[in-house]
Amino acid sequence: MEKLDMSTYPVESIRNFSIIAHVDHGKSTLADRLLEITGTISKTDHNKQVLDKLQVERERGITVKAQSASLFYNHEGMNYLLNLIDTPGIQAQTVANFYLAFEAQLSIIPVINKIDLKNADPERVEKQIEKLFDIPTDECIRISAKQGTNVEKVLQKVIEKIPPPQCNTADPLKALVFDSTFDHYRGVIANIALFGGEIAKGQKIVSAHTKKRYEVNEVGILTPNEQPTHKLYAGQVGYLIAGMKEVTEAQIGDTLFLYKQPVEPLPGFKSAKPMVFAGMYPIDQTEYNNLKSALERLTLNDSSVTVHRDSSLALGAGWRLGFLGLLHMEVFNQRLEQEYNMSVILTAPTVPYKAVLSSAKLIKEHGKDQITIINPAQFPDKFSVSEYLEPTVLGTIVTPHEYIGKIITLCQDRRAVQKDMLYIDENRVMLKYLFPLNEIVVDFYDALKSLSSGYASFDYEDAGYQSADLIKMDILLNGNPVEELATIIHNDKAYAAGKLLCERLKETIPRQLFEIAIQAAIGKKIIARETFKSGSDKYGGDITRRMKLLKRQAEGKRLMRKIGNVEVPRDAFIRVLKRETDK
Numbered sequence: 001m002e003k004l005d006m007s008t009y010p011v012e013s014i015r016n017f018s019i020i021a022h023v024d025h026g027k028s029t030l031a032d033r034l035l036e037i038t039g040t041i042s043k044t045d046h047n048k049q050v051l052d053k054l055q056v057e058r059e060r061g062i063t064v065k066a067q068s069a070s071l072f073y074n075h076e077g078m079n080y081l082l083n084l085i086d087t088p089g090i091q092a093q094t095v096a097n098f099y100l101a102f103e104a105q106l107s108i109i110p111v112i113n114k115i116d117l118k119n120a121d122p123e124r125v126e127k128q129i130e131k132l133f134d135i136p137t138d139e140c141i142r143i144s145a146k147q148g149t150n151v152e153k154v155l156q157k158v159i160e161k162i163p164p165p166q167c168n169t170a171d172p173l174k175a176l177v178f179d180s181t182f183d184h185y186r187g188v189i190a191n192i193a194l195f196g197g198e199i200a201k202g203q204k205i206v207s208a209h210t211k212k213r214y215e216v217n218e219v220g221i222l223t224p225n226e227q228p229t230h231k232l233y234a235g236q237v238g239y240l241i242a243g244m245k246e247v248t249e250a251q252i253g254d255t256l257f258l259y260k261q262p263v264e265p266l267p268g269f270k271s272a273k274p275m276v277f278a279g280m281y282p283i284d285q286t287e288y289n290n291l292k293s294a295l296e297r298l299t300l301n302d303s304s305v306t307v308h309r310d311s312s313l314a315l316g317a318g319w320r321l322g323f324l325g326l327l328h329m330e331v332f333n334q335r336l337e338q339e340y341n342m343s344v345i346l347t348a349p350t351v352p353y354k355a356v357l358s359s360a361k362l363i364k365e366h367g368k369d370q371i372t373i374i375n376p377a378q379f380p381d382k383f384s385v386s387e388y389l390e391p392t393v394l395g396t397i398v399t400p401h402e403y404i405g406k407i408i409t410l411c412q413d414r415r416a417v418q419k420d421m422l423y424i425d426e427n428r429v430m431l432k433y434l435f436p437l438n439e440i441v442v443d444f445y446d447a448l449k450s451l452s453s454g455y456a457s458f459d460y461e462d463a464g465y466q467s468a469d470l471i472k473m474d475i476l477l478n479g480n481p482v483e484e485l486a487t488i489i490h491n492d493k494a495y496a497a498g499k500l501l502c503e504r505l506k507e508t509i510p511r512q513l514f515e516i517a518i519q520a521a522i523g524k525k526i527i528a529r530e531t532f533k534s535g536s537d538k539y540g541g542d543i544t545r546r547m548k549l550l551k552r553q554a555e556g557k558r559l560m561r562k563i564g565n566v567e568v569p570r571d572a573f574i575r576v577l578k579r580e581t582d583k
């Protein structure tokens with residue numbers, strides 16, 4: 001492939017930008033249009049949403065992973081290099097991100113999409129934006145990413161409003177690793193942004209993080225596929241391949257510099273805070289090492305996942321993983337299956353609770369009097385604790401006013417406390433609620449969408465911890481605890497949740513040859529019970545059918561988990577846990 005000469009793009013001609021929006025608001029579509037306009041992809045290219053690359057992204061239509069692309073654009077006789085970072089859309093945090101960008105004094109270009117829709121009402125949206133964010137109505141650009149209307153204006157505004165990066169090619173090389181991927185043939189591909197100097201094949205570089213030395217094999221830009229260039233210069237964004245073999249060698253946030261010209265490392269990134277934790281175990285312990293390497297590769301690709309080794313009597317050696325949210329967890333699991341052919345056991349998700357310890361023994365054991373609990377198995381009982389704390393978030397809901405009643409009931413049901421209520425125009429209301437995080441992680445968004453016919457939007461940000469009356473609830477099958485389903489839960493919700501889980505399990509596990517008691521318990525106290533009658537009469541007299549079923553059952557054994565003497569399908573737990581979403 002012909003190498004590009006990037007020296008014709010000095011810092012003054014460079015603009016770096018990203019698109020921030022809620023899931024489904026059209027980021028990927030807009031990104032595709034921008035690629036088309038700038039000739040980066042052809043209009044006839046039927047491969048829609050070029051920036052969404054993963055199979056899971058295509059199937060679900062959501063962007064999991066940030067992808068970058070460099071766009072070449074000529075405006076009023078000047079050649080510009082516009083670097084687009086397509087941000088992941090799996091978090092409902094547009095409003096929070098707006099304030100972060102605002103505080104960091106980044107330029108913000110408000111864009112209203114989908115104006116081609118029949119019921120689009122851009123005037124009203126502009127007024128809302130003015131009311132909520134203090135952005136004058138005439139600053140908004142009204143576009144249709146789908147039809148391409150006014151998309152070019154977005155590029156022009158990017159050039160006008162965003163200042164070029166502040167750095168210099170004459171300085172020593174300073175490259176920030178902002179993402180990295182693993183390629184089976186070429187090893188680690190690090191995505192880099194140059195904050196100074198230049199980089200080319202043959203140079204000897206050092207990682208500030210690992211202190212390891214490398215020789216650069218290839219550099220290039222992302223269009224969004226890798227396109228080799230002779231060099232990369234200060235202000236430019238691209239990729240580098242330098243014989244890094246281990247995934248741990250290209251840490252996101254690391255600084256790369258020339259061996260002969262050491263520099264002060266860049267501050268790196270504040271790592272994203274996991275909101276949901278779950279245990280992950282191989283179905284079969286002989287798969288442990290394969291799963292370990294799959295996890296390493298996938299987390300290199302998705303650095304917002306945290307991984308701690310963990311083990312359980314029932315499930316063997318495994319990990320405790322932290323995710324940004326439940327959708328993130330599901331998508332990660334799906335990627336393990338699709339990209340690495342790995343099936344795993346996932347335990348019930350839990351949020352990071354805290355306990356203020358009162359027991360001198362425990363305080364000594366932990367070396368501190370406050371601990372974070374990300375695993376129900378480590379839940380200290382109430383006699384050794386002076387207070388439990390649960391994480392909260394400040395949620396912002398914007399809804400047409402006819403749904404207010406139902407939404408307020410939903411929020412109250414989720415133990416939320418109203419903080420604000422504001423009419424942003426004659427028929428739209430903004431509600432702010434303080435939610436316990438665990439009340440929204442599983443299915444709040446779906447519940448909100450379904451009771452508002454899809455019209456209410458939801459956004460949340462971290463709001464610290466509050467005191468909570470928590471207990472640990474176990475689920476038992478014939479007296480044996482099901483480790484996957486142990487949960488930490490608010491006392492007020494335990495009875496209802498226990499009953500629901502037992503009912504669900506009863507629907508999910510196959511009939512066995514003996515009676516099964518399905519129970520929910522707090523300590524030794526049983527709070528709910530379902531009895532599952534023996535199923536010896538299920539197949540009637542049809543002996544061939546019975547034989548066939550037994551054979552299928554034998555084949556399915558690998559997919560079963562034995563708890564005491566009860567066989568449970570591996571996926572039963574996930575099905576049980578997804579509450580309203582699959583009703």
Ligand SMILES: Nc1nc2c(ncn2[C@@H]2O[C@H](COP(=O)(O)OP(=O)(O)OP(=O)(O)O)[C@@H](O)[C@H]2O)c(=O)[nH]1
Pocket residue numbers: 021022023024025026027028029030061062063064088089090113114115116117143144145146147
């Ligand atoms: N009518 C109309 N539909 C649009 C427009 N832009 C995007 N869409 C549609 O809206 C849906 C979501 O678009 P995406 O581009 O996938 O949205 P996204 O913001 O990237 O979503 P995530 O990847 O989940 O963050 C798709 O069905 C698009 O076809 C538009 O201007 N008009």
